[in-house]
Amino acid sequence: ELKVEQNPLFLSMQEGKNYTIYCNYSTTSDRLYWYRQDPGKSLESLFVLLSNGAVKQEGRLMASLDTKARLSTLHITAAVHDLSATYFCAGRSYNTDKLIFGTGTRLQVFP
Amino acid sequence: DAGVIQSPRHEVTEMGQEVTLRCKPISGHDYLFWYRQTMMRGLELLIYFNNNVPIDDSGMPEDRFSAKMPNASFSTLKIQPSEPRDSAVYFCASSLTAGTQYFGPGTRLTVL
Numbered sequence: 001e002l003k004v005e006q007n008p009l010f011l012s013m014q015e016g017k018n019y020t021i022y023c024n025y026s027t028t029s030d031r032l033y034w035y036r037q038d039p040g041k042s043l044e045s046l047f048v049l050l051s052n053g054a055v056k057q058e059g060r061l062m063a064s065l066d067t068k069a070r071l072s073t074l075h076i077t078a079a080v081h082d083l084s085a086t087y088f089c090a091g092r093s094y095n096t097d098k099l100i101f102g103t104g105t106r107l108q109v110f111p
Numbered sequence: 112d113a114g115v116i117q118s119p120r121h122e123v124t125e126m127g128q129e130v131t132l133r134c135k136p137i138s139g140h141d142y143l144f145w146y147r148q149t150m151m152r153g154l155e156l157l158i159y160f161n162n163n164v165p166i167d168d169s170g171m172p173e174d175r176f177s178a179k180m181p182n183a184s185f186s187t188l189k190i191q192p193s194e195p196r197d198s199a200v201y202f203c204a205s206s207l208t209a210g211t212q213y214f215g216p217g218t219r220l221t222v223l
Binding site (some may be wrong): 024033035041042043044048085088092098101103104 | 112143144153154156160161166167202204209211212213214215216217
């Protein structure tokens with residue numbers, strides 16, 4: 001069964017700095033999602049990556065997918081406080097319709 | 112367009128009581144998922160439906176949990192009897208043809 005691992009679990013970073021969250025998955029997955037969750041709130045879809053080499057960007061967030069390495073990254077550029085949240089990646093196995101979520105990365109951006 | 116709607120938003124009950132959580136998916140979506148989120152176990156898929164039919168309930172923790180989807184616009188998750196360890200946030204999500212899942216606001220359940 002597909003397993004999804006994220007690292008780091010917790011990330012504290014200064015405003016203006018860049019950093020990357022990593023998402024590794026164990027078996028072939030036909031798509032990879034990134035979600036954001038603010039404290040006490042629901043999950044909001046950020047990106048879906050469908051093929052090897054796919055790159056999606058919105059604002060200061062950029063997600064990419066390397067299916068050969070079974071790795072997706074979420075890159076944060078020039079972090080701002082509003083990006084403070086928990087970020088989840090989730091993969092879908094070919095033979096099911098369900099998503100397997102990683103443990104989440106709690107991002108805290110401080111001045 | 113309205114997103115996924117869940118009710119109640121908060122539920123506090125006593126151990127042994129029956130709890131029913133409700134979900135209205137986005138109109139036109141054919142998949143519905145029930146998740147549970149806790150600090151200890153993270154986000155767990157409990158059960159999902161396709162066209163109102165349960166497809167995979169392997170995540171349902173015990174026989175105390177049951178879920179139904181009588182029509183395309185309504186689903187329930189029932190816990191009977193409830194226990195303190197069932198305290199969690201329960202999310203419902205829906206999707207079109209197993210694409211991006213859209214989550215509801217969640218129900219925060221506290222079992223005393």
